[in-house]
Amino acid sequence: MANMAQAIRMALHYAEEHLGVTDIFGEDVGAPLGGVFTCTQGLKTAWNSPLDERGIIGAAMGIAMAGGRPVAEIQFCDYVYNTIDLLKLAGNTCWSSNGDWNLPMVVRTPVGSGIRGSIYHSHSFDATMTHIPGWKVVMPSTPLDAYGLLITACQEKNPVMFLEPKALLRVKGEERIPGEPDDDRTLSKLIDAPLGDRSQWKPQWPAGLQAYAVPFGKGKVVREGTQLTVVSYGRTLPLCAKAAEALAADGISAEVIDLRSLWPYDWELIKASVQKTGRVLFVNEDTEVTNFGEHLVRRTVEELFYSLLAPPRLLAGKFVPGIGLSDALEMASVPQLSDITTAMRSLAAEQP
């Protein structure tokens, strides 16, 4: 099965062939590198930009204004911060102009820890991004969802922030992307750029790729359970699923929801699950103060208070200025499998 980077590449290929994507660009996005995580190798509309994040976001806005359909990349979300007021501007363009203009643009950026990326290659962006109205914000945790969410993003009329959990970009999926070949080696031969000289290389795209779309605002129950609900997305989602599996052996039944889409988000799915289980843990790895999970906790308290058997909990990144390079520092800063398992076990045991 394809990994997430390959899935993104195939979705972008489909989008430039069939969905009107005109420009896939950013730093090192075009040939020869095709992206530092290989997500844009071999794409016909991919090009390299100057090393200028504000220029990248600004150009995407201009391209979208003039009828193009850009997919811009910020190489690491740690470098998106100097574009914040352009993100704000992109998010308010439709509203400020009272509906006169809209910006069909996608920005992709790798987020989160997991590659020992130290202070400027480990940060998350979901907490900050969900503070900016006018954007749709999504974050897949599987290659198939990455493909499907990106297909939807490339059909959107509004700005979309597509957050790529970098720890999962090289992880192979468990579900087949419609049209991808049967085995990984064949896929790799077709679409992975060779090492060394690539000047003559051209990808051979799988013929049967489709407009397989995952709608925005729809989460997914990845594991059913009855005693507690865990809501997560991105890197921590598979850890939550793993923890739930381990806890099942101890007789603890946890329901795990992959939110996938942060704005809009699937409140109905969360609500139904929490009303069933009475306990909920929100897990993500962005810093915990004014974290998106805090919004979900607030809403849970306000709307589901009388369904709760225990206080809603949030497990998120520590509110420290950076993620240190050392193993010990990174693991102490953002939720790990053991932290999640402990938090779930403790929540399941909590009695009113």
Place this chain on the structure above:
Amino acid sequence: MSRPRLIKESSEASAPLERELLVRIHDLMVKTRVLEERLIQMYKQGHGYFWIGGPGEEAFNVSLGLLMKKGQGPDYDYLHAHYRQSGTLLALGEEPIGSLRQMKNTATDPYSGGRNFAGHYSARKYNVAPVSSPIEVQYAMAPGTAMVQKRHGGDGITIVTGGDAGTAEGDFASCLVWSSRPANPLPVLIIVTNNKWGISTAAAGQHGEQRISDRGKAFGMRCKTINGNDPIEAYTELRDAMAYVRTERKPFLLEANVSRLYGHSSASGANYVGDEVDCLKEFEAKLEKDGVLTREQMDDLRTRYTEEMAAAARQVRDEPQPEPESIWKHIFAEDK
């Protein structure tokens, strides 16, 4: 800084313009000035919360609007404007009452539905991108529209305008870099209207570059500083620069020295500044001297526009404010 040239010096260097065009430019300059003065008056009478605009830039901004290839989509010119360009919008054909409605933040405000300040235009029908209060962001967006236009073919260009103070921001440098990439030079007319002020701070104390237009030289860009207070010079120089960008599909950096006749905004009082060149006064003196228009004709015109704007302001006063629940509208463009 180059010394602002007198009308007389520059008009000798410029090709003469047709009488009809001079009269049209004058008409729009008067209309713009009267509009701005009405907006200021509305502010002072409590019919608006904030005024910002471009009295003192009429000669340049009107010329720009008259020269734009007007329409929607990449075949036509895009304008990434800043907040001193009512003259450009009027020259494009906008009715002044729209600006009054924006000043009064009525639901009928055609540019933002009561959401944004005066002078913050948006006119997709003319490729005018929404004006926003940040002074630099338009420079980052301009290469994007130009890129689409270059690929599209045709002779549509992108025009971006900002003030001199805003050139200190990184987005101005972004625009210079992105417009002149050897991989893909772009048809962008990069304009700086230099009024020598950033709110209360004089440019002379902050900017060491002799001319802002010199910054284009490092990028191999054609660049020029002109007297934006002279409508004839502004018109002919803009016409030439636009012709270059249109045909060569390459960038041009044009710096226009202009005046700021009522200060930065209502925050600094919005009172007439006596010690700067008034482009309208000088142009009228020239038109009178050259026998293009009589003093009486020009006075009549101003009186007529003053009466029209006063009537429009009275009309706007009774128009409804936006509904509170309308805050939820247009957060996203919806699928039709």
